[in-house]
Amino acid sequence: MRDSLRHFAAELIGTFALVFVGGAAIMGTAISGSQAGLLEIALAHGLIMGVMVTALMRISGHFNPAVTLGFLAVRRIEPMMAGVYLVAQLLGAMLAAYALKAVFPEPVFTAARGGGQFISLDITGTQAFIAEMIVTFFLVLVVFGTAVDPKAPRVGGLAIGFTVTAGILGVGPLTGGSFNPARSFGPAVASGVYEGQLIYWTAPILGGLIAALLYEYLFMRGAPEPVDHGTVRPA
Secondary structure, rough: OOHHHHHHHHHHHHHHHHHHHHHHHHHHHHHHHOOHHHHHHHHHHHHHHHHHHHHHOOOOOOOOOHHHHHHHOOOOHHHHHHHHHHHHHHHHHHHHHHHHHHHOOOOHHHHHHOOOOOOOOOHHHHHHHHHHHHHHHHHHHHHHHHHHHOOOOOOOHHHHHHHHHHHHHHHHHHHOOOOOOHHHHHHHHHHOOOOHHHHHHHHHHHHHHHHHHHHHHHHHOOOOOHHHOOOOOOO
């Protein structure tokens, strides 16, 4: 029970931080009228992701259902614990979105859809799906290559944070750069705008599953799970 509670708390806090800081950056740039909006938003997401993964990776460090489901697909986390992670992530995201609603002026919160993402009118749903799938593939591949593989360089959350920043810089103008179902779901609940949720769920999950399976069974077949990850040994 205690083990589940600490994993739940870590995932909730990490996801809360990501959604709150990311959403605050989106609304903050709107208020300030900054010309460097995309860069500031990307850096905010990448920095908070990097520091929270570094701070909490000894306990968990997913903060993303696509990462958790990737771990589950390759049996690096038990199904019950995966459920704990997913509930914590969604709850953390919703709490953060409602905290943003309490902090920012209502017109700003409404205009920014609670700090969530939306798909550009310049692309189709298929193009948005592909973009979100690819950047999530990169993210989960980096998670496995820097935090899971026992032979990988131990760089904490630095590489993961850089990947989040790069992904938002790359596809942010097209999809908002979510690659995290919880990151999109929390603001959608608080704002009442659910546009694009099907894409923001299915594309990251598919991209994450492909990356997890590729790394596990091609790059690292049979390697044991590090003891500090609190999960199960692969077959």
